[in-house]
Ligand SMILES: Cc1ncc(C[n+]2csc(CCOP(=O)(O)OP(=O)(O)O)c2C)c(N)n1
């Protein structure tokens with residue numbers, strides 16, 4: 001497999017680019033014609049050709065044909081996955097979906113505070129990539145981070161409690177929805193500022209390389225995945241980090257979750273060249289476009305990119321074309337997107353597609369999948385009960401991790417946090 005991703009291969013892909021229409025103020029919505037042909041070949045086909053029909057997503061994109069090979073597993077010779085692998089993927093995607101649906105309910109019941117951004121529809125990306133990682137590998141997320149945390153193994157209880165602001169949350173209730181973090185699971189954070197996580201991920205990848213090459217920790221082949229959205233790719237940090245990662249051949253995969261929208265701004269209106277993956281070769285790394293609604297395609301591309309990073313062959317930029325099934329956040333009435341566009345992607349639900357694949361290929365029965373659905377429902381219910389019953393953080397935690405030197409600010413001369421002074425909340429706690 002090595003060599004399948006050479007940068008040169010991807011710089012020479014033929015693009016039939018159509019010039020941008022002169023009027024950029026015309027409706028940004030995608031034409032009702034599906035960007036992916038409904039006749040896309042099945043995931044175990046040897047090649048995939050994506051016809052992008054929107055005028056500004058123009059051109060025939062041949063991006064993964066050389067990447068997704070006919071993989072023959074011993075137990076299932078004609079399929080990309082074994083039964084066990086298929087069930088892991090299914091369970092993780094169902095967990096992501098059920099967890100987020102529960103979050104919506106809890107948010108509207110007033111159990112969560114601040115903004116909450118859900119991941120519904122994008123599960124194939126998180127599952128397709130993160131389920132291939134080792135525990136020591138790192139993930140850097142965005143504010144849409146609950147499902148990345150779950151895929152990386154952070155227990156549902158710890159994520160839900162964090163959302164409820166409870167002491168049992170993965171950040172002891174101090175982070176909330178947009179700041180999931182777990183050093184145990186090498187989840188290096190959700191980040192509220194877009195692009196903020198990309199340099200953190202680049203630094204983590206640098207750490208792995210430094211450990212291996214300078215400190216001679218031979219076993220350190222850790223890989224970092226940086227997840228971020230299409231809108232974020234117009235930020236400077238994206239370009240700076242691509243440059244550094246390529247220059248230093250860092251073990252990182254930049255995973256763009258292109259859901260076509262940045263809040264209410266269409267990607268097609270905001271970006272001079274909407275084909276994000278083409279920016280990889282500009283920095284000397286492979287750039288790959290993949291159908292982000294198909295977990296098996298994502299997984300094949302992820303295998304290649306992660307493998308490259310682990311072998312010390314450097315970074316890869318992967319653009320996953322996906323779609324969010326809900327508004328930007330739970331505060332967004334989601335009135336801007338064209339209903340036809342939403343319906344088009346709803347029909348390509350990645351969980352339904354995987355279920356169909358598993359059943360049609362006799363990898364799982366309806367009953368087995370139903371049993372997984374039930375198990376996940378119970379797990380999510382349990383996470384809510386656990387979060388609800390958990391205590392809030394103590395008042396003494398209020399200023400922890402807020403200031404680098406709390407003694408200079410949050411701790412009084414008696415060595416106690418000033419917030420423990422009963423008059424603290426009255427604003428009378430003077431030193
Ligand atoms: C530095 C910065 N600028 C602006 C914002 C406001 N903002 C929040 S989400 C968002 C859109 C991001 O879109 P995208 O990267 O496509 O991610 P998606 O929400 O679609 O997952 C913006 C501009 C921000 N959070 N950080």
Ligand SMILES: [Mg+2]
Nearest residue numbers: 229230261262
């Ligand atoms: Mg987006």
